[in-house]
Amino acid sequence: MPTDPLRRKLIAIRLAESIGKGVFLSGSVVYFTLRVGLDAKQVGLGLSAAGLSAFVSSVLFGVIADRVxxxxxxxxxxTTLAVGFGLYTLVGSAAQFYALVVAVGFIEYGTGPTNGALVGNLVPADERVKLKAMMRSVFNIGFSIGIGVAAVAALSQRLLVLIPLTTAALMVGAALLVTRLPDAPSRPVPVGFKRFAAVRDPRFLAVIGVSTILASHVSVILVTMPLWALNRTTLPHFLVPLLLIFNTVFVILFQVRASRGADTVAGAGRLARRSGYWLAGGCLVIALTALEDNVALACVAIVAGVLILSVAEVMQAASGWGLAFGLAPEHAQGEYLGAFDLHVITQNIVGPAVLSGLVITFGFWGWLGIALAALAASALIVPVAHRSQVTLEPEPAPATSR
Known part of the structure; x- marks a missing residue:
């Protein structure tokens, strides 16, 4: 943990936010089905629609953060999220749920790039990646605490209302903590700079596209591996949630260490390349379970695969922050960070269906295909990052200010 007050406040904000998200994300299905009376399809459709809104809100709020x-x-x-989560207690129909969940999701996905821009504005460039690594470790701790709170609330029908109310209270706490931060100095905007330049830059979009493949560990660990283990192997079912807990603990313990050397574009690119090797290795190890149906082989291969994929995860996350901060002009931190977040958003929405469909349909060859895609992305990430970096124009003399 950092010793200076500024970084402690930034981490405290992240902790409050993560506990709130842990409470709501882990308890929302229970709340909406048991208390509101929605069916599983309605809840799933609403949450998916909220996720799709991220494609717009992530970039939009990044631009707004740079402006205001x-x-x-x-x-x-x-503050708006606190109101939104509080309004969940008044939802009584599917139509009200759809409208509110999309609105809340739209606002929620804007906090990521805005928080990143805040770090970029307040923290020196060579310290941003390490601080983001600390914040991610803290996020996993807070999210786990939130899951525990949601589990307690789910013990009783009357206590279910605590799920949205607790989340709303934590959002208020996060907002109050932000008010205690100093104002960042305004950054001059160069003459001729056009908003939404990040999503109109094909070289920057290429970095996002390659990073989307390298972020496949998200879908593989959370969805593809569990589905494969439960449906196509003889792995004891109780091991699956234990492996996910192991992955969470691994991130908490090693995310900061994995961020070393990722504070430059060149260093982040090399780390991203190595993360792809680990991602491919993890998929190939799990693919061994498709060759022989054996309990011992399944246990060893999948446990080893999750360990290797966890290494890929902490490396790729750290490299992503290094690339995002390094490729973002200082006057457009929010916009570029919001655009770079699209690689995780895309993976979260598209990855589970595509990757799970591959391995369930094609077995060993599906796992091999994911591994080959990871190796191809590893070969591309350094050159595409370098090409994107050289397109950044040097900061000209100040012309206008926000």
């Missing part, structure tokens, strides 16, 4: 200031916008976002 990340600190001011983050206060507004957390």
């Amino acid at each position: 200031g990340a600190r001011r916008l983050l206060i507004v976002l957390f």
Whole structure:
């Protein structure tokens, strides 16, 4: 943990936010089905629609953060989220649920790039990746605490209302913590700079596209591996949730260490390349279970595969922060960070269906295909990152200011 007050406040904000998200994400299905009376398809459709809104909100709020200031916008976002989560207690129909869940999701996905822009504005460039690594470790701790709170609330029908109310209270707490941060100095905007430049830059979009493949560990660990283990192997079912807990603990313990050397574009590119090797290795190890149906082989291969994929995860996450901060002009941190977040958003939405479909349909060859895609992305990430970096124009003399 950092010793200076500024970084401690930033981490405290992340902790409050993560506990709230842990409470709601782990308890929302229970809340909406048992208390509101929605069926599983309605809940799934609403949550998917909320996820799709991220494609717009992530970039949009990044641009707004650059325009009005990340600190001011983050206060507004957390306060609005507190109201939104509180309104879940009044939802009584599917139509009300759809409208509110999409609105809340749209606002929620804007907090990521805004928070990143705040870090970029307040913390020196060579310290941003390490701080983000600390914040991710803290996020996993807070999310786990939130799951525990949701589990307690689910013990009783009357206590279910605590799921949205607790999340709303934590969003208020996060907003109050943001008010205690200093204002970042305004950054001059170069003459001729056009908003939404990040999503119109094909070289930057290429970095996002390659990073989307390298982020496949998200879908593989959370969805593809569990589905494969439960449906196509003889692995004891109780091991699956234990492996996910192991992955969470691994990230908490090693995310900061894995971020070393990722504070430059060149270093982040090399780390991303290595993460692809680990991702391919993890998939190939799990693929061994398709060759022989054996309990011992399944246990050893899948446990080893999750360990290898966990290494890929912490490496790729750290490299992503290094690339995002390194390729973002100082005057457009929010916009570029919001655009770079699209690689995780895309993976979260598309990855589970595509990757799970591959391995369930084609077995060993499906796992091999994912591994080959990871190796191809590893070969591409360094050159595409370098090409994107050289397109960044040097900061000209200040022309206009926000």
